[in-house]
Amino acid sequence: MPHEFLKCPHCTHAQAIDPALSRLPFTCDQCDRQSSLGAWRNPATSREYMAISQETSVAFTEELHGHTLAYTILADGEGVGTGTVVSIGEHVLVATTRHTLPAYLKSKGKDGEIGLIAKDRIVTGDRSRWLIRHESDTYHDLGLFEISHDAIHELNLQPIGIDRLHDACNGHPLCKVRVIGYPKEYRKDHFPQQGMRGFRAFSYGTEILDLEAWNSLYVENLYSNEHVVLNYDQNDNIDWLGDHVVESPAPHPGGMSGGGIWQAVSPLDDKHIWTVDRLRLIAVQCGWYAKYSVLKGTQVIYWLKLVTETYRHLRDELEATFPRLKTLS
Numbered sequence: 001m002p003h004e005f006l007k008c009p010h011c012t013h014a015q016a017i018d019p020a021l022s023r024l025p026f027t028c029d030q031c032d033r034q035s036s037l038g039a040w041r042n043p044a045t046s047r048e049y050m051a052i053s054q055e056t057s058v059a060f061t062e063e064l065h066g067h068t069l070a071y072t073i074l075a076d077g078e079g080v081g082t083g084t085v086v087s088i089g090e091h092v093l094v095a096t097t098r099h100t101l102p103a104y105l106k107s108k109g110k111d112g113e114i115g116l117i118a119k120d121r122i123v124t125g126d127r128s129r130w131l132i133r134h135e136s137d138t139y140h141d142l143g144l145f146e147i148s149h150d151a152i153h154e155l156n157l158q159p160i161g162i163d164r165l166h167d168a169c170n171g172h173p174l175c176k177v178r179v180i181g182y183p184k185e186y187r188k189d190h191f192p193q194q195g196m197r198g199f200r201a202f203s204y205g206t207e208i209l210d211l212e213a214w215n216s217l218y219v220e221n222l223y224s225n226e227h228v229v230l231n232y233d234q235n236d237n238i239d240w241l242g243d244h245v246v247e248s249p250a251p252h253p254g255g256m257s258g259g260g261i262w263q264a265v266s267p268l269d270d271k272h273i274w275t276v277d278r279l280r281l282i283a284v285q286c287g288w289y290a291k292y293s294v295l296k297g298t299q300v301i302y303w304l305k306l307v308t309e310t311y312r313h314l315r316d317e318l319e320a321t322f323p324r325l326k327t328l329s
């Protein structure tokens with residue numbers, strides 16, 4: 001592939017950069033500092049974004065936290081998965097992955113009591129209290145379950161509307177991307193309920209991996225019309241929200257599967273005021289490849305496809321808003 005001639009975001013020294021290597025940070029020949037491909041390509045936005053993100057990473061986390069839940073089988077206290085709460089028509093749906101759904105929601109499997117966890121709250125008890133319907137898509141590793149309005153109220157969650165979903169295909173290469181989930185590593189005893197192990201949410205700001213760099217990944221079933229790939233470096237220092245903001249290495253992403261991948265529709269410029277609701281749900285996180293330090297997600301359009309197949313009466317509205325739905329077989 002042809003190299004791009006780009007300027008260092010720190011010292012503006014120009015040099016050739018090969019986007020096919022975009023999993024790596026690129027070192028400046030002049031000042032020796034390392035920057036990601038996104039920062040080389042868009043140094044002004046990246047500087048602005050850095051300043052903003054330091055102030056607002058907590059605001060981002062808080063905002064996404066309000067739309068995100070974890071679900072877990074209470075008997076073994078293991079993390080099962082993360083999901084995003086989306087309100088479509090009169091239904092409150094959770095967008096998640098199939099592989100994280102409890103066995104009995106996928107087929108006939110062992111039953112068990114599920115807890116829904118959000119922030120400092122939990123909903124437990126007979127699932128007929130909160131579970132209305134569930135469906136999954138094996139091929140795309142997507143799951144959905146419909147939960148009651150009462151459960152949402154108890155959890156104090158704010159479902160997003162379809163205006164917060166965006167069919168971004170592989171994602172915008174110049175916009176920061178954020179992934180949120182409930183990593184197993186962040187389990188905490190007796191939280192949010194005495195006698196159980198709870199979870200804390202984690203949100204991570206990173207960059208979309210350039211399509212050209214996909215060739216260097218040996219990842220099964222990775223398709224440009226179905227997935228997004230993000231850099232996820234466990235050596236990264238991250239800020240996370242506990243009783244106060246703490247800096248630590250990024251967690252093992254186990255348990256974060258099903259979590260939302262969020263991105264703004266366009267890079268921030270001087271004309272627009274930054275607000276947390278700029279972020280749109282573009283994909284559902286479904287895989288981690290430690291060898292390459294990347295996460296994989298399925299584009300949200302395939303989850304919407306599952307919604308239209310499950311709730312036929314929503315199809316016209318969704319197809320009008322997301323035209324690509326009509327083209328998916």
Ligand SMILES: [Zn+2]
Nearest residue numbers: 008011028031
């Ligand atoms: Zn430099």
